[in-house]
Amino acid sequence: MLPLPLTCVIVDDNEINRLTLAHLIELTPDLQLVASLVDGIEALNYFQQGSQADILFLDIEMPLLSGLDLPALLPNPAPSIIMVTTHRDFAVHAFALAALDYLVKPVTLERFNVAVSRVREQRLAQAPLLSPPAIPDPHSDASLFVKVGSRMLRVNFDDLLYIEAQSTCSVLITKGQKHVVYSTLKALEERLPLARFARVHRSYIVNTVLIDSVQDNVLRVGSHEVPVGKSYQDTFYRTLRSI
Template sequence: MLTTTPLTCVIVDDNEINRLTLEHLVDLTPELSLVASLPGGVEALHFFRQGGTCDLLLLDIEMPNMSGLELAKLLPDPAPAVVLVTTHRTFAVAAFELQAVDYLVKPVEFARFSQAVAKVLAARPTARVAPPAAPTSAEMFVKVGSRSLRVNFDEVLYIEALSTYSVLVMPTQKHIVYHTLKSLTERLPFHNFMRVHRSYIVNMQRIEAVEDYVLKLGSYQVPVGKSYQEDFQRQLRSL
């Protein structure tokens, strides 16, 4: 395997023995450099959200509080290459759905581990990828699953709070995004969006009718909260 700089590697496994085993395998592999060995998905999510990065994530699937599959869907962009490690073969379909580079079954042998590392190295891009085109004034990138999706907010009818996530509701589809309603309120640069309820932000340009402070947007209806009604009426008159 040809490489000049070792791949940075993070291990996530709630079992200490399994973690030590993977650390030993990484130590035996000159193409890898271990930067963190973490006991769970919650700790790993904190690592990445605090700016931690790696080229390769060796990820256990079955862990308390947050499984490896759940963590993989929350990885920031650009996401590391993921090699799933588990005691069961039944997660193979999930591994392919997550586009994991490989899938190792415990106990992991060094020869099989080396094959997985070779796959990761082979999948690394060799050419510089051009950055995506800058979004237009009505577009913004939002986190959807393990990827950043460019959304044309002219097409968004309204945004609904969903626990720590939000739902972008469009005429024919919905996107669950990894942003709270508060964070989206702070990020939206488009003047035509307005918060009308503790759980809703609406696209004022897409309102078709208003009746008793219930807004009709396509086939959907959104209520206007009592504390938002005065500001809503003021904004409506300015349209």
């Protein structure tokens, strides 16, 4: 599991573009904006002075020092780079510079989430190489923090019945409340312990510990019913037999 939140730096000489990216970061629960910079020179100074970030959202077309030139000058450890441009033609240059992804302006939340998911996947793959295996903590999987509105909310796994995907957000159903979170179901799934939660449908993750009954591929969880998708049935029922 990744250390959260992932810290972000924006570099763009256009104020509207910076504000747009800052808003998308704010809508994403496991991201935190630590700097919003106006050009490549300011960004180079920021990183050379010892500041670090997990993700760098980097505009390509900037005066003095462009987004195509800045990556080669960044000290290690360098952030994961997501290029931002108005021209799709720059995509080849972006990937040649080992950028993980590129976004075309205007940036949509859906496309933004795809790019951030690639950063998460890259960092999960690198995690065993960066640090020795951690000793499991029996209390570490008791809850998770999610961003609900303007606050970070702790959700206890003992109370979380299931999660449902709805458009660009997800709804966490607990024993007493519903919480709308601007995150994809896949991103939330990566933060949940496999011993307690299972994907049972393309739109549902369920707390297997709190399942009351199963009938006709429909789960009863408290007073709620959750369908089991056809492509998930074999895996889910194998999991259920092992509980």
